[in-house]
Amino acid sequence: METAHMATPLGIAKLEGDEQGLCAVSVLNSDLPLDPIIPEVLEDAVYQLQEYFEGKRKDFSLVLNPRGTAFQKRVWEALQHIPFGRTVSYLELSKTLGDVKAIRAVAAANGKNPLWIIIPCHRVIGSDGxxxxxxxxxxxxxWLLEHESPVQQQRLF
Known part of the structure; x- marks a missing residue:
């Protein structure tokens, strides 16, 4: 398993993956000295995340290999179909997966998403917005929802 760290506007991101794909992307709540050497298997993921933060990328084209249960993987797959700049509620996501009563399980799986930003769990909000x-x-x-918003707030001064 290879590891890379990169600076983002939201903190240091930690990426983990190997030849089978990207396994995890997380944001750290601490600063680390950044190693300028990025393992080859993670170069494309780092590049695409940089483009995302620069506002040049809306979709990711990476081989993903998250670790989780079959149900979690179903939820994570559904999350990838939420368009850039859009949100859905946990209830809507549960309906998409075919079981409105699974809302708590869907929320729990959403919270276990190992691929920060790449699998856009940030696009899921409460039913009341x-x-x-x-x-x-x-x-x-x-920040992520504002970054992806199709309507950017203008400054008055």
Whole structure:
């Protein structure tokens, strides 16, 4: 398993993967000295994330290999179909997966998403439009949704 770290506007991102694909992307709550050497198997993931943060990328084209249960993987697959700049509620996501009663299990699987940003769990909100639960912190979820918003707030001064 190879590891790389990269600076993002939201903190240091840690990427993990191997020849079978990208296994994990997480944001750290601490600063690390960054190693300028990126393992070859992670170069494309680092490049695509940089493009995302620069506003040049809306979709990722990476081989993913997240570790989880079959149900978690179904939820993570469904998350990848939420378009850039859009949100869905946990209830809508549960309906998409065919079981409205599974809302808590869907929310739990969403919270276990190992591929920060790549699998866009930040695009899932409460039924009332509220920013609910986000492992990376609600301030990061808010930033990501604003970054992806098709309507950018203009400054008056």
């Amino acid at each position: 509220s920013l609910t639960g986000y492992a990376g912190g609600l301030h990061r979820k808010k």
